[in-house]
Amino acid sequence: NKSASSNFIRNIVIEDLQAGRVKEVVTRFPPEPNGYLHIGHAKSICLNFELADEFKGRTNLRFDDTNPLKEDTEYVEAIKEDVKWLGFEWDGLYFASDYFEEMYNRAVLLIKKGKAYVDDLSAEEIRKTRGTLTEPGTESPYRHRSVEENLDLFQRMRNGEFKDGEKVLRAKIDMSSPNINLRDPVLYRIAHATHHNTGDKWCIYPMYDFAHPLEDAIEGVTHSLCSLEFEDHRPLYDWVIRECEMEHVPRQYEFARLNMTNTVMSKRKLKMLVDEKVVDGWDDPRMPTIAGLRRRGYTPEAIRAFAREIGVSRSNSVVDAKMLEHFIREDLKLKAPRTMAVLRPLKVVITNYPEGQVEMLDAENNPENPAMGIRQIPFSREIYIEQDDFMENPPSKYFRLFPGNEVRLKHAYFIKCHDVIKDEQGNVVELHCTYDPETKSGTGFTGRKVKGTIHWVDAKHAVPAEFRLYEPLILDGQEDGDSFLENINPNSLETLHGFVEPNLKDSKPHDKFQFFRHGYFNVDPKYTTPDKLVFNRIVSLKSSFEL
Ligand code: ATP
Numbered sequence: 001n002k003s004a005s006s007n008f009i010r011n012i013v014i015e016d017l018q019a020g021r022v023k024e025v026v027t028r029f030p031p032e033p034n035g036y037l038h039i040g041h042a043k044s045i046c047l048n049f050e051l052a053d054e055f056k057g058r059t060n061l062r063f064d065d066t067n068p069l070k071e072d073t074e075y076v077e078a079i080k081e082d083v084k085w086l087g088f089e090w091d092g093l094y095f096a097s098d099y100f101e102e103m104y105n106r107a108v109l110l111i112k113k114g115k116a117y118v119d120d121l122s123a124e125e126i127r128k129t130r131g132t133l134t135e136p137g138t139e140s141p142y143r144h145r146s147v148e149e150n151l152d153l154f155q156r157m158r159n160g161e162f163k164d165g166e167k168v169l170r171a172k173i174d175m176s177s178p179n180i181n182l183r184d185p186v187l188y189r190i191a192h193a194t195h196h197n198t199g200d201k202w203c204i205y206p207m208y209d210f211a212h213p214l215e216d217a218i219e220g221v222t223h224s225l226c227s228l229e230f231e232d233h234r235p236l237y238d239w240v241i242r243e244c245e246m247e248h249v250p251r252q253y254e255f256a257r258l259n260m261t262n263t264v265m266s267k268r269k270l271k272m273l274v275d276e277k278v279v280d281g282w283d284d285p286r287m288p289t290i291a292g293l294r295r296r297g298y299t300p301e302a303i304r305a306f307a308r309e310i311g312v313s314r315s316n317s318v319v320d321a322k323m324l325e326h327f328i329r330e331d332l333k334l335k336a337p338r339t340m341a342v343l344r345p346l347k348v349v350i351t352n353y354p355e356g357q358v359e360m361l362d363a364e365n366n367p368e369n370p371a372m373g374i375r376q377i378p379f380s381r382e383i384y385i386e387q388d389d390f391m392e393n394p395p396s397k398y399f400r401l402f403p404g405n406e407v408r409l410k411h412a413y414f415i416k417c418h419d420v421i422k423d424e425q426g427n428v429v430e431l432h433c434t435y436d437p438e439t440k441s442g443t444g445f446t447g448r449k450v451k452g453t454i455h456w457v458d459a460k461h462a463v464p465a466e467f468r469l470y471e472p473l474i475l476d477g478q479e480d481g482d483s484f485l486e487n488i489n490p491n492s493l494e495t496l497h498g499f500v501e502p503n504l505k506d507s508k509p510h511d512k513f514q515f516f517r518h519g520y521f522n523v524d525p526k527y528t529t530p531d532k533l534v535f536n537r538i539v540s541l542k543s544s545f546e547l
């Protein structure tokens with residue numbers, strides 16, 4: 001179990017338990033419901049849940065819903081589904097918005113202690129007077145309002161007497177602190193907006209840096225894990241807990257976010273792809289969202305194994321997207337039946353095979369997992385092969401079909417190509433071949449050898465299917481910055497129409513197969529209908545068969 005391998009946060013937990021600082025490990029996964037979860041969130045989910053599981057603690061799912069303008073119930077539901085699908089069960093399901101009253105009361109406490117004040121400066125003025133790394137900030141002219149005046153103004157902010165942006169509540173800490181986060185950060189802002197959970201009850205909303213530590217403290221979270229950008233916010237986190245006199249003291253620990261090649265990893269950017277209709281929704285199989293990966297055909301097991309492998313550290317790095325592919329191949333290797341599909345069909349007539357005759361051939365379902373048994377596939381006079389398994393004028397070292405050459409049909413016979421039929425434009429539309437009955441697969445024929453084995457499906461019995469092949473949506477080196485929308489890979493989706501073996505006729509959404517030589521495929525849950533099978537290629541086989 002790789003989760004038991006060392007990561008620095010796990011070591012902290014072990015020390016805390018051993019020293020008796022913590023009785024029970026409590027973690028939380030705190031998404032903002034402003035989009036669908038992505039593979040980066042999966043890293044955080046696995047870390048939080050697996051850490052608590054290992055030490056018999058618990059993990060809450062908490063929606064960090066303090067910004068009514070961007071949040072939506074659709075996202076709440078999608079996030080719940082994704083966490084469950086990954087295989088985790090939360091202990092409590094909470095909404096930060098359920099704590100608004102308590103947060104308000106804690107803010108009032110800060111005001112009473114002289115630790116917070118209502119400021120009339122605009123957001124722009126506050127930014128300008130915050131100073132820089134080398135220059136201290138300057139105090140707001142409203143910083144020395146009396147406690148009474150602040151209490152009155154804050155109450156009136158809550159009552160809706162002011163417009164958005166007219167006033168904020170700020171912590172009174174230190175305008176010359178070397179840590180800019182401590183230069184009187186904003187705690188509350190006014191937003192006259194309907195909230196997905198609290199409706200119109202509130203028109204002031206707490207800022208992340210104020211809300212998050214309180215949420216953790218209220219829930220008894222012991223280890224609050226967040227990404228490295230929040231390292232400089234930790235002193236503020238601790239300040240809020242202390243000055244708000246929270247009984248329970250949670251601790252924040254930071255770890256490196258997951259970044260991946262060819263992948264934009266931010267809900268905001270992923271939403272742009274959805275809104276601009278670059279993709280077909282949040283669950284487009286090219287998206288790095290959990291929903292997209294699921295529709296593509298990824299399994300929870302593969303994603304969890306990936307998360308364990310990348311581990312948890314404090315240094316930012318970029319993980320090669322191929323690593324994720326490795327784990328789905330590993331997971332499906334023994335699970336997925338292997339079968340044949342022809343993606344770009346070329347008809348072959350076997351001229352010496354009796355007309356009207358059909359025979360059933362035995363085919364192993366997974367040579368690496370014999371327990372998966374064998375199936376029977378029909379073979380007759382007309383079959384389809386892959387267009388690029390034939391070349392009229394092949395280069396040397398081409399061992400597949402060409403005029404005069406003999407190849408093995410997987411699970412069937414040797415065939416030899418005699419005639420090439422073309423249409424008026426000169427395109428190859430059909431091949432005439434002969435087969436040798438002596439060479440039947442499984443009979444131990446050793447008379448002669450062929451160098452190529454190709455796949456096929458029987459023309460009369462094959463089931464038509466659509467295949468969707470994917471390339472990365474984001475071109476190399478375009479993962480960062482905001483210009484990614486102009487650098488979308490134009491070839492990220494290729495749709496083909498071909499055939500699968502007849503046994504696949506009744507396949508259900510999310511059934512997974514390895515198509516011989518083509519890779520792993522998933523039955524698409526969105527576009528598959530009782531009359532039409534649509535397959536998403538999850539990943540190709542490692543050894544490509546391209547020339
Ligand atoms: P995004 O910018 O994609 O919206 P976020 O951090 O704002 O990311 P949240 O919904 O606030 O998204 O995140 C919930 C949790 O997931 C946080 O604890 C956050 O640290 C973690 N998380 C988000 N993205 C990543 C990532 N790429 N790698 C690891 N953890 C992540």
Ligand code: MG
Pocket residue numbers: 032
């Ligand atoms: Mg966030």
Ligand code: MG
Pocket residue numbers: 032267268
């Ligand atoms: Mg965000």
